[in-house]
Amino acid sequence: MNPIWGSMEQYNPIVWPWPIAVYLFLAGLSAGSIMVALLVKWNRHEGEHNTIWDAMVKAGAILAPVTIIVGLLLLIFDLKKPFDFYWLLISYNFTSVMTLGVLALFVYTPIVLIFMLLIFEDTIRKVKLFSMLIPVIEFIKGFHSYAKIIEYSLFGIAIVVGAYTGFLLSAIQANPMWNTPVLPLLFLTSGVSAGIAANILVGLMFFKSSINKESIKYLLVMDLRVIMTELPLILVLFVGMMYTGGDSLVAAKQALSTGYWAKVFWFGVIGVGLVLPLIIAFTALRNHAYKVGYIMINSFVVLCGVMMLRFYIVYAGQLFTGV
Amino acid sequence: MSKEVNRRDFLKLSSGTAALVGLSSIPGTLGAISSEQKRFNGSAKFVPSVCEMCTSSCTIEARVENGKGVFIRGNPNDKSRGGRVCARGGSGFNQLYDPMRLINPIMRVGERGEGKWKEVSWDEAYTFIAKKLEEIKEKYGAHTVAWTARSGWTKVWFHHLAQAYGSPNIFGHEATCPLAYGMSGKDIYGSSIGRDFAKAKYIINMGHNVFEGVVISYARQYMSALQNGAKVVTLDPRLSMMAAKSSEWHKIKPGHDLPFVLAFMNVLITDELYDKEFVAKNCEGFEELKNSVKEYTPEAMAKECDIDAGTIRRLAHEFAAAAPKAIFDYGHRVTLSAQEMELRRAMMMINALVGAVEKEGGYYLPKNSKFYNALLGEDDPKAPSLKKPKTPAYPKVEVPRIDRIGEEDCEYFLASKGQGITTLVPKAALNELPGVPYKIHGWFIVRNNPVMNYANLETVLEAIKAMDLVVAVDYQVSDTAWYADIVLPDTTYLERDQEITAGGGKNPSFSIGRQKVVEPIGNSKPTWLIAKELAEKMGLGEYFPWADVEDYRLQQVGDDIDLLAELKLKGLKSFGVPLMLQDKKSVAKFVKKFPGAAAKVNEEGLIDFPKKIQLFSHKLEKVSGTGGLSYNPYKYKEVDELFFINGKSAVRTNGAGANNVWLNNLLSEAAAWIHPNTAKKFGIKDGDEIEVYNKYATQRGHAMLTEGIREDTVFAYFGFGHVSKKLRFSGKGIHSNSLYPSFTGKNSGMDLHVVGVKIRKV
């Protein structure tokens, strides 16, 4: 029968397009890199330097605020009514994961900014342009007795931010690939993975003087573990869908087997994002070899993989609903 | 009560898309004027009127809604339509403000069909037309100008003007649509005949698709019959909406309905299933009929119509068992075979054979005031009768009409002069027709679109190009207007008042016609005014002795001002009670209401038919030897061709829909329906661009594969593939009539909408 009911354009299943995928990636990365920076700061004391000068801490301190702000700008720019975005700040709905996310980011973003100011205090003091920030830093330092608590809370909120990107999608019942408790865990772990990779990359590129080989090795080991948890999580995601049956089963089958997005999954998410880093880890970087070139390639590959995972989940999750 | 809404405000509100940009390249169209002028005044209260998005003429009411536009709905006072409208009816507002509608007269400055126009004043337009008509009159005679006006309201004015001018060649659209069944009714029952679908228990439907070719009252009646458990058997070569809703669907071979009906009739008679008593009492010519269908056994006809003999027998038996609550539906667009006259007569006779006439759930005679009043006693109140204002006699014409209606031996004698055989006009412009000593040199076309709607586009275009004058009166630059010399902008139906109409179903009824909901936009004028002003320019003003429609209406009702007032308020009115002559209960009710009618009731408590039902036509026999029924196989296609058929889509009206955005957005192109097995043979896949072609034309469209069609048939919705380049949605899909032959049905004059085509992937 002819479609005599008019255009189907408005029924495009992709309601949330690429900026959302990128945002989810950036938010996860932000949370991951600040968590990594904090871990390094807390755990790597044995070197001669104060860990605060560790390149990994610096990288995290700068990456976390920059990525979350870019991500948020992207998100606002993607709103259909970007100039009304302030309503997000004044009108709340506590059943909405987005509201909870907004609240978390409301706390998270200023703290990562403050963290950055403190870590880069010396630089700021040296550069004239930033002189107006000095009183701010002085003011914050007045609270130094709470430093540890704030750092711990930051770590906690970072976990919330990292996981919320998954909850944001998992709240959507109509999309079986999203509507699973695995998603927050998956997004959190892959966010940490991206945080590690990004910190290493930025550290190696911009803060060479303060690189601490041990920190890097520590992170590489950690990354390996994270990646090894991601694989089973993805497995659980699909097994869960298949086990649910019905639309979910259909959706899972389609998402793994049809068209462009199935290719992205197998080659991008699994191949590039998970298998390739493992290969690099067990070959070029075996026994914690310190080869800067490979380390950078490895980090880049991990980032690509995480990005593709976000794209895959966002697009395939909307396209393949099993109905 | 009057509300003013600025068009610009309205657009801001309602039209997100920039649909208006770059459309107004034809001078004289609405899009070409500045937005300040695009205001409308109208009534904020619902005004009863009549829809004209198609000629089903449903009763509606409409109002101007603050800040929005015009909302249209069915008239709730009308029981038969239940206050409902279809998609097209609901889109009337879209037509009112279509940027492509014409609001000034335009005159051709280039070649015909070249699309070069200039805007002219009404006075220039009238002067031009009057001068041209005078020239033709002097050179060839007034009779060489044909006047075609679509049935109903515009006809009154322009047929009147034509005859005042001196031309007998006046036509409606009928020969392209319903003529053969109208003629059949007249021949068999003495008048047209109604169908009481809602109460029927069994209906045979042969290509009457009221669920897409919408007539609201029919659609509702069919649906209530189905809801009440009636059996509907549909014979259609494709799965129409009617077929899909029916109890049974049979894929009859296109063009071959007649063999089925004859075999059906044969079974009724041979198996003695017919109502002998009814036939003996009320019919004439049964023996002749019996003889004429003797040879058409189901076994002999099965191969022709592709319905097996057993099924034909079964259906005939079931039908007879259900009678008199049984209807053999005689259809609506009756252009499906080469023998329409035989086909529709045969269908109509079946209800007489089973005695299902003037009984609930069967056929009934339409009862206008004259019919009804004739049954009443002297003291009973009478149904009002409308009067015709007195006008001078028309000049006498010595030559025959091109269809020779009015001549003693005319084969189309069953058509009235106002119907005529309009499809002969193109033929008569190209050649002198037998017995007609002249050619047609001018065509005055009102509310009719031959370029889209007459079979064989090539002939129509050739004829138009050969003429000295072509005038179109339309609200838009239709495909026909595109080829005209001058186009006069009519108002749309929401902007005009019209005369009262009278008719009757089971009892007499009256309708106000149309009432103005909004003031006319731009310089458009209602047809009554165009006819009157043009007449004045031609020196024929005395033929139009009324000031306006209100004056005309007053002359129609005579002293009965109350009738007029009530009609204006409610839109419609009926008189008396429904009456079925052969139904005891109904007759009893009628007599209770009108005691004087008792004199007409016979001993059985029924009222006799005013005229015997004719199962054999002596006049047809005399004129062309076709008094009985006979089947003459006709070659619609070559062996290696497929049948091509078409039909209405629920969201488009005939050939008039190419400017309406709302409707075109629903369905912008009609795909060709092809059976998957057929498509496979031609290597065609769903959605492929294809060509449908035959010796007359090649048309492009997209393929839609569906099991809902015969393997030897291609179907497309009608009304696409417009030729005017300036319609908003022109050029898309298949122009059916370019593929159909130039054909004139014997005795009926009907066009033919079944032909052979081939298909190929492009």
Added chain:
Amino acid sequence: MAKKYGMIHDENLCIGCQACSIACRSENDIPESVYRLQVRVLGPKKLPDGNMIFEFHRQSCVHCENTPCVTVCPTGASFVDENGISLVNTDICVGCLYCNAACPYDARFVNPITHAPDKCTFCKESRLGRGEEPACVSVCPTEAIVFGDINDPTSKISKVLSQRPTYHQRADLGTEPKMFIVPNKKGGIQS
């Protein structure tokens, strides 16, 4: 007692004519490019007895009892009114389209003029206030749509609901739509 508005779409009576879609557009000023309502004509489907039918799918908001769209909306712009009608307050909507993503019925679209999600409102703003039935209901030639208060046992909708079997689209989601569908009897989905 508060009203609980609901609607029935009877596939047996529907002829896919789109009169409802046009009436909605006309009455509610729906921009040309978008639809609050479409009636999809699907098929043909072959029945065991050899007959073929079309199926009629009304595509519009089904006015869920449990509204995913409201649950996810971060600003409260998506809400349900006192009579059970799911609505959008465009003033406080930010256009995040979380609701669009959450609606399992594809009922929402972005209105090109307000830039906010738009959807069937049961004609609350245009007709209910005037005491009229929704536009689509009022024009449907075959009366395939019934609208009314489910809480009122004397309403037409309650009567039809008590007489005819109905089903919900995607009942598995637990959204409890207030759009009831009378299945095509000929189709034998449920009889």
